[in-house]
Amino acid sequence: xxxxxxxxxxxxxxxxxxxxxxxxxxxxxxxxxxxxxxxxxxxxxxxxxxxxxxxxxxxxxxxxxxxxxxxxxxxxxxxxxxxxxxxxxxxxxxxxxxxxxxxxxxxxxxxxxxxxxxxxxxxxxxxxxxxxxxxxxxxxxxxxxxxxxxxxxxxxxxxxxxxxxxxxxxxxxxxxxxxxxxxxxxxxxxxxxxxxxxxxxxxxxxxxxxxxxxxxxxxxxxxxxxxxxxxxxxxxxxxxxxxxxxxxxxxxxxxxxxxxxxxxxxxxxxxxxxxxxxxxxxxxxxxxxxxxxxxxxxxxxxxxxxxxxxxxxxxxxxxxxxxxxxxxxxxxxxxxxxxxxxxxxxxxxxxxxxxxxxxxxxxxxx
Numbered sequence: 001x002x003x004x005x006x007x008x009x010x011x012x013x014x015x016x017x018x019x020x021x022x023x024x025x026x027x028x029x030x031x032x033x034x035x036x037x038x039x040x041x042x043x044x045x046x047x048x049x050x051x052x053x054x055x056x057x058x059x060x061x062x063x064x065x066x067x068x069x070x071x072x073x074x075x076x077x078x079x080x081x082x083x084x085x086x087x088x089x090x091x092x093x094x095x096x097x098x099x100x101x102x103x104x105x106x107x108x109x110x111x112x113x114x115x116x117x118x119x120x121x122x123x124x125x126x127x128x129x130x131x132x133x134x135x136x137x138x139x140x141x142x143x144x145x146x147x148x149x150x151x152x153x154x155x156x157x158x159x160x161x162x163x164x165x166x167x168x169x170x171x172x173x174x175x176x177x178x179x180x181x182x183x184x185x186x187x188x189x190x191x192x193x194x195x196x197x198x199x200x201x202x203x204x205x206x207x208x209x210x211x212x213x214x215x216x217x218x219x220x221x222x223x224x225x226x227x228x229x230x231x232x233x234x235x236x237x238x239x240x241x242x243x244x245x246x247x248x249x250x251x252x253x254x255x256x257x258x259x260x261x262x263x264x265x266x267x268x269x270x271x272x273x274x275x276x277x278x279x280x281x282x283x284x285x286x287x288x289x290x291x292x293x294x295x296x297x298x299x300x301x302x303x304x305x306x307x308x309x310x311x312x313x314x315x316x317x318x319x320x321x322x323x324x325x326x327x328x329x330x331x332x333x334x335x336x337x338x339x340x341x342x343x344x345x346x347x348x349x350x351x352x353x354x355x356x357x358x359x360x361x362x363x364x365x366x
Contacts, residue, residue, distance in 0.1 A: 064156050068144060071330035079336070080146070080156050082365055086339050087146040087177040094347050094355050095182040098130035100300075101350070103172060105163070105188040121241075121258055122160065122175075124183070126350045129307050135350050136262060136316040138255035143320060143335045145178055158334065179319065180343040181350060187290040198234035204264035205229040206240060206257070215246050237261055251333075252318060259316045319346050338365040 069076045106121035122139040141160035148154045149166055159178070162171040172183045198204055208230040216222055216239060224230060232240055240257050247253040292300070304310070320335060324342035328334045340358060347354040 067330060067332045068156070068334055071328045073328070079365060083339065084146045084154065090340065091180060092355060093176050093180050093182050094351060096351055098128060099351055100127045101181060101184050103175065103183045103186040105168065105186065123258065127309060128350065128352065131352050132312045134309070134312045134314045136259050137346060138259060138318045139175065140251060140318065140320060140335050142251065142333050143337050145174060147174060178339050178343070179346050180356065181347060185291040198237045201265065201268045203231040203233045204237055204261050204268060205231050206260050206264055255318050263314070315349065317349055321345060336365065
């Protein structure tokens with residue numbers, strides 16, 4: 001085999017690994033209590049992955065959470081009507097042949113071999129081939145949304161509730177209807193492999209402040225030093241991605257940490273040797289549930305090489321952003337979302353334009 005062919009083959013393999021890692025974004029958040037249970041004993045994971053939406057322990061339908069009405073400062077009935085109208089009749093979902101949107105989901109489950117439970121992390125990885133951009137968008141899990149069951153029964157709750165009750169297709173439909181973007185594919189991962197993935201890649205390098213290092217060291221008896229490129233092992237990366245109570249802005253900073261680890265993982269992927277690729281794929285793929293088959297992943301890898309995706313500029317955002325959200329806090333925490341404004345902002349970030357026109361004198365949802 002010629003050197004050029006070997007080089008091209010290696011690039012294809014590396015690109016496939018990069019895509020797989022992009023699809024694994026969801027593994028960046030895991031329940032803190034579960035992390036404690038595996039701290040000193042990494043889980044043994046079976047070679048199968050199953051769903052349990054129909055399990056007797058899972059509720060068959062979702063009801064409105066009455067806590068929102070108690071803590072909401074305005075007319076909750078009017079807000080619900082506005083959200084439902086927007087989600088069901090609020091305009092067209094935007095689509096472009098130049099854009100690929102992949103929803104990456106991490107599920108907070110206690111069954112190490114099963115994808116079920118709440119979607120603790122939702123990140124949309126978007127590639128715009130025309131503009132040469134890659135956008136990572138974190139969807140705030142506490143966003144108040146209109147959820148509809150497959151048989152048409154509606155309810156209002158946090159957006160991350162759509163998955164455990166109705167499945168991934170319902171979660172996709174909810175995101176599409178509220179943010180008016182098309183989701184082209186998805187990937188989900190059980191959190192049991194988080195530590196193993198990070199450790200197999202030799203850890204990830206992140207920016208760690210003095211405050212973070214002090215809090216983590218005090219809580220977990222670690223010896224981390226603050227810096228702009230601090231290597232975290234699987235245990236440490238798990239805490240870094242999951243922590244929110246130590247930050248003034250809570251879940252906002254947590255989503256930032258998750259995206260930072262994602263970018264670090266992509267950088268790690270460039271160090272993988274071609275001879276190591278089969279082992280990585282064999283290790284990770286059985287525990288990644290995705291709408292893409294192997295042939296489609298190869299096709300994406302080829303497109304990435306031909307299209308020069310590795311040279312695209314990268315941006316990261318959170319939705320809803322500060323301009324389109326308002327917090328409500330009581331026994332639970334909710335984000336009240338101005339969905340028309342949030343959708344317009346997200347469309348513009350991903351597509352470079354929006355099909356949503358907002359009048360200057362419009363009334364925000366809040």
